[in-house]
Structure formats: structure tokens, C-alpha cells
Amino acid sequence: MLKKGTPFQWTTTTHEAFSLLKQALTEAPVLAIPDFHQPFILETDASDIGLGAVLMQDGHPLAFLSKPLCPKNQALYTYEKECMAILMAVEKWRPYLQHKEFITKTDHKSLLY
Numbered sequence: 001m002l003k004k005g006t007p008f009q010w011t012t013t014t015h016e017a018f019s020l021l022k023q024a025l026t027e028a029p030v031l032a033i034p035d036f037h038q039p040f041i042l043e044t045d046a047s048d049i050g051l052g053a054v055l056m057q058d059g060h061p062l063a064f065l066s067k068p069l070c071p072k073n074q075a076l077y078t079y080e081k082e083c084m085a086i087l088m089a090v091e092k093w094r095p096y097l098q099h100k101e102f103i104t105k106t107d108h109k110s111l112l113y
Contacts, residue, residue: 032060040102042089046081048074053089055096065092082108 034040034057041056052066067088069081076084086104090097 029061032057032062034062034096036096036099039100040093040097041105042086042093042097042102043105044082044085044089045107046078046085051081051085051088053085053092055089055093062096063093065089079108079110082106 038057040062042053043056044051044053046052048069050066050068053064054061055063055065065088073081073084086106
């Protein structure tokens, strides 16, 4: 941690970290093509203002989905928003998910059971 008034030292480690960050921010993630022989992974999350989901396989994203929440839905409990994110994603990607079991990942503990 730098103290106030201490000059910043630009090192090779700092340069490498900055280069990796710049590369990650300027390159779009490459979407993979679905393989129906492998399991699908559905990662979802919700915040105070929106819902989001990623359909993945073998660690690679296949599709992204996000939706803002209206003021009425913003007032819901967190577990209700998290559940809405799962339902939204399953409805959107039903053609991919309906053929066999899939994995759902969420960060909300009450929905794990």
C-alpha cells in the first residue's frame, strides 16, 4: 500500500498486470458452439437492479443473458430475484436444456436446497 506522497514505482510485474488487464478489457469473450453430448452449466445471479445468466459448457460461455428489473421487482427479496434469474434463463434456453439434466450454479444459499 502506498503512503500519501510516496512516488509510484512502475515495475515489470506492474507492467505485466496492466497489460493483462488491458487485454481482458479490450477482447470480447469467444462464444463456444454447444455440444449436446456434454452437460450444460447454467450460472445465474441477481442484483438490486437486474438479473443475469451465462450458459456454459466445459468452462466456455455459450450465451449471455441479462434483464433489468422493474421497480416492482426491485422490491422483492433477494432469494426471489435469484429464483427469477434461474427461471428466466431456463425459459430462454429451454431448447438446449430440456433434453437432459443440467447443472445450475447460484451464489444464494437458500436456493441450493
